[in-house]
Amino acid sequence: EIVMTQSPATLSVSPGERATLSCRASQSVSTNLAWYQQKPGQAPRLLISGASTRATGIPARFSGSGSGTEFTLTISSLQSEDFAVYYCQQYIHWPPMYTFGQGTKLEI
Amino acid sequence: EVQLVQSGGGLVQPGGSLRLSCAASGFTFNTYWMSWVRQAPGKRLEWVASIKQDGGETFYVASAKGRLTISRDNAKNSLYLQMNSPRGEDTAVYYCARENHATFDIWGQGTMVTVSS
Numbered sequence: 001e002i003v004m005t006q007s008p009a010t011l012s013v014s015p016g017e018r019a020t021l022s023c024r025a026s027q028s029v030s031t032n033l034a035w036y037q038q039k040p041g042q043a044p045r046l047l048i049s050g051a052s053t054r055a056t057g058i059p060a061r062f063s064g065s066g067s068g069t070e071f072t073l074t075i076s077s078l079q080s081e082d083f084a085v086y087y088c089q090q091y092i093h094w095p096p097m098y099t100f101g102q103g104t105k106l107e108i
Numbered sequence: 109e110v111q112l113v114q115s116g117g118g119l120v121q122p123g124g125s126l127r128l129s130c131a132a133s134g135f136t137f138n139t140y141w142m143s144w145v146r147q148a149p150g151k152r153l154e155w156v157a158s159i160k161q162d163g164g165e166t167f168y169v170a171s172a173k174g175r176l177t178i179s180r181d182n183a184k185n186s187l188y189l190q191m192n193s194p195r196g197e198d199t200a201v202y203y204c205a206r207e208n209h210a211t212f213d214i215w216g217q218g219t220m221v222t223v224s225s
Contacts, residue, residue: 034211036153043203043215044153055213087153091210095167098155098210 002026002090006101014108015078021104023071023088032092035064035073038103039084047086048073075106083108110134110214112187112204117219123193130187130204130216138162138182141207144189145215146200154200157189158207171197194223 003026013019023033031051036044046055048064051071061076075082088101116128128144144156157168157178166178176198177190187204199222205212 032210036212043218044212045215046211046213049209049211049213089153089211096155096158096210097169100153100155102152 001097002029002092002099004088004090004099004101006086006088006104008104009102010105010107012107013078015080017078019075019078019082019106021073021075021086021106023066023073023101025069025071025090028068029090029092031067032090033064033066033071034089034091035062036087036089037082037084038087044087078106082106112206112214112216114202114204114216114219117202117221119222119224120191120194121225122195122223126191126194126221128189128191128202128204128219128221130189132185132187132206135206135214137180137185142178142180142187143205143207143212144176144178144187145203145205145212146198147203147218148197148200151200156202159187191221194221196223199223 005024007022033051035048038044052064085103120126143158159178179188201218204216206214
């Protein structure tokens with residue numbers, strides 16, 4: 001099983017600042033990496049797939065980068081609605097054995 | 109509007125059974141893989157199971173094999189998760205999700221399942 005590890009567990013930032021979230025895979029997943037945003041009491045929302053491709057309707061302030069085992073989600077100028085928990089997910093295996101990171105909570 | 113609306117869930121006793129349902133609308137259901145993803149209280153998301161467009165292939169996380177069964181009815185645009193003999197560790201919010209190139213691009217609203225006597 002590929003283990004996904006995110007850091008930091010909690011990131012305290014202010015609106016308008018830049019946030020950088022990290023995700024590490026226990027073995028290479030190439031660019032088969034997605035990012036999700038989850039707000040309290042809500043389902044997750046897909047932000048990024050293929051490590052760097054924004055999903056439909058996702059603002060340009062969200063960007064993803066990385067390949068292999070190291071990935072980054074950057075939010076360029078935080079808006080109030082961006083404070084949430086962010087998860088990474090790998091999807092390299094076939095048959096599927098998708099795994100998620102433990103999440104990074106972005107707080108004010 | 110593309111959406112997944114879930115029903116079912118609640119309290120179930122260990123060794124009992126429960127079926128979760130997920131009704132799809134706004135997209136061509138029978139052209140997508142579908143999945144269930146769960147989240148135990150305070151824990152990370154965990155992929156549970158996936159099913160091919162025609163229902164002919166299914167895949168499960170190891171901890172769910174033999175107890176949880178994913179199925180679909182394309183005539184009803186519906187996805188199901190049958191939980192037989194659930195255990196305490198199956199307590200979680202369960203989400204149905206549409207797979208799009210192995211990512212989950214549409215999610216249901218989630219339903220809580222509590223396994224307890």
